[in-house]
Amino acid sequence: MxxxxxxxxxxxxxxxxxxxxxxxxxxxxxxxxxxxxxxxxGYERGQGENxxxxxxxxxxxxxxxxxxxxxxxxxxxxxxxxxxEDGGNGFYRITDRTxxxxxxRTEFLFAGLRTNPDSVKSMxxxxxxxxxxxxxxxxxxxxxxxxxxxxxxxxxxxxWNRTDEKDPVDKMFLGGTPPPRSIVRKVGWQDNPxxxxxxxxxxxxxxxxxxxxxxxxxxxxxxTMSEARVFKNWKVxxxxxxxxxxxxxxxxxxxxxxxxxxxxxxCYVFGRTxxxxxxxxxxxxxxDHTPGFWAxxxxxxxxxxxxxxxxxxxxNPMMGHNGGPPLMQTSRVIADSARPExxxxxxxxxxxxxxxxxxxxxxxxxxxxIKSFDVVVHPDCQHxxxxxxxxxxxxxxxxxxxxxxxxxxxNHTIDSVRYALENxxxxxxxxxxxxxxxxxxxxx
Numbered sequence: 001m002x003x004x005x006x007x008x009x010x011x012x013x014x015x016x017x018x019x020x021x022x023x024x025x026x027x028x029x030x031x032x033x034x035x036x037x038x039x040x041x042g043y044e045r046g047q048g049e050n051x052x053x054x055x056x057x058x059x060x061x062x063x064x065x066x067x068x069x070x071x072x073x074x075x076x077x078x079x080x081x082x083x084x085e086d087g088g089n090g091f092y093r094i095t096d097r098t099x100x101x102x103x104x105r106t107e108f109l110f111a112g113l114r115t116n117p118d119s120v121k122s123m124x125x126x127x128x129x130x131x132x133x134x135x136x137x138x139x140x141x142x143x144x145x146x147x148x149x150x151x152x153x154x155x156x157x158x159x160w161n162r163t164d165e166k167d168p169v170d171k172m173f174l175g176g177t178p179p180p181r182s183i184v185r186k187v188g189w190q191d192n193p194x195x196x197x198x199x200x201x202x203x204x205x206x207x208x209x210x211x212x213x214x215x216x217x218x219x220x221x222x223x224t225m226s227e228a229r230v231f232k233n234w235k236v237x238x239x240x241x242x243x244x245x246x247x248x249x250x251x252x253x254x255x256x257x258x259x260x261x262x263x264x265x266x267c268y269v270f271g272r273t274x275x276x277x278x279x280x281x282x283x284x285x286x287x288d289h290t291p292g293f294w295a296x297x298x299x300x301x302x303x304x305x306x307x308x309x310x311x312x313x314x315x316n317p318m319m320g321h322n323g324g325p326p327l328m329q330t331s332r333v334i335a336d337s338a339r340p341e342x343x344x345x346x347x348x349x350x351x352x353x354x355x356x357x358x359x360x361x362x363x364x365x366x367x368x369x370i371k372s373f374d375v376v377v378h379p380d381c382q383h384x385x386x387x388x389x390x391x392x393x394x395x396x397x398x399x400x401x402x403x404x405x406x407x408x409x410x411n412h413t414i415d416s417v418r419y420a421l422e423n424x425x426x427x428x429x430x431x432x433x434x435x436x437x438x439x440x441x442x443x444x
Contacts, residue, residue: 010034017155021159022034022159025220034130053123054109060136062237128156129149131157188218240318249331250269253335259284261383262280274373279413281413365425
């Protein structure tokens with residue numbers, strides 16, 4: 001059996017139980033530990049005449065890109081269980097859509113509980129299921145899944161970061177007496193001996209700047225003051241296959257200063273939908289490193305900068321990684337006008353960047369414009385998700401009345417989205433659908 005290395009807090013995954021539930025904040029290694037244990041179990045159980053079938057489920061899954069398949073592949077490689085041509089022992093075979101092992105005796109299945117209900121109900125002989133992002137799972141989906149996992153000794157694993165005490169999974173495991181034979185654990189960054197330095201920096205930044213956000217994101221507390229939240233018109237989903245071909249990429253940037261992050265956002269507008277597709281977010285980024293932060297290694301021509309920190313590129317996902325020139329070479333970026341010297345610096349290095357025009361009321365108008373869309377955020381945009389969750393209006397400290405004034409925090413990615421949409425908002429008068437966004441110029 002390959003040697004598995006998971007935090008001691010997850011040793012309960014090896015204990016017999018019908019339900020194994022882990023909740024907590026970011027950085028607690030929940031997904032990595034679940035995946036590593038299941039890859040090892042698939043190898044152990046898939047020997048000889050045994051079989052091992054496990055479902056990896058989430059509420060909505062329109063493509064395998066939204067699943068934990070890539071994470072499982074990484075764990076298979078780490079444990080030396082992959083194809084022999086990749087240096088493994090040949091146990092697992094990986095294709096674009098499947099992971100199997102041991103002459104088919106081990107099988108990993110992937111499904112969305114809401115998107116593939118009939119497929120889930122028809123699955124037979126499952127040894128268990130792991131429900132990722134369980135806070136997003138509906139009561140109906142829980143009712144669908146539970147009787148499907150009915151083999152003797154089968155297990156249901158649940159992992160989530162808490163959002164609302166009213167979420168069905170919260171009520172099931174934390175709202176009173178949990179189901180019989182349940183192990184429920186809160187795990188967090190304190191339990192992860194490999195908690196990475198970049199996450200430590202982000203956590204300390206959140207703790208200094210917004211303690212409520214820190215408690216939710218890093219300590220795993222449910223979100224408070226929901227009535228003060230600005231954005232309620234959004235969801236997290238991968239919808240690349242539904243974005244029209246040729247849809248104009250729109251980029252917005254916010255400059256880091258002192259303890260604030262440098263941010264770059266890529267989004268698309270099509271019809272009444274705003275799709276926030278990719279983000280770049282970095283604390284304490286030097287100006288000299290900003291060109292590499294934006295373009296990574298995508299730029300094909302000799303460039304007048306270096307990329308010593310080896311930032312990845314930001315390709316246009318709608319064109320594929322080989323479907324056209326680098327995104328930063330062809331698209332305009334609208335950036336915060338508060339740092340004209342940085343804009344000039346980037347322009348002198350061949351970036352097509354202009355200053356936002358802002359103006360009186362532009363923050364409120366920009367936020368209201370975002371609120372007029374159906375906003376979809378790609379799962380990779382974790383900082384956007386954080387800010388969409390927490391961005392809020394001020395609250396009267398005495399009466400708890402929500403005031404019509406936006407808090408000036410948790411807004412760096414939101415500001416970048418506002419800049420990216422500035423020309424769309426001005427051309428449409430702030431009204432979605434008045435002009436086809438593809439016909440709107442990228443900038444003046």
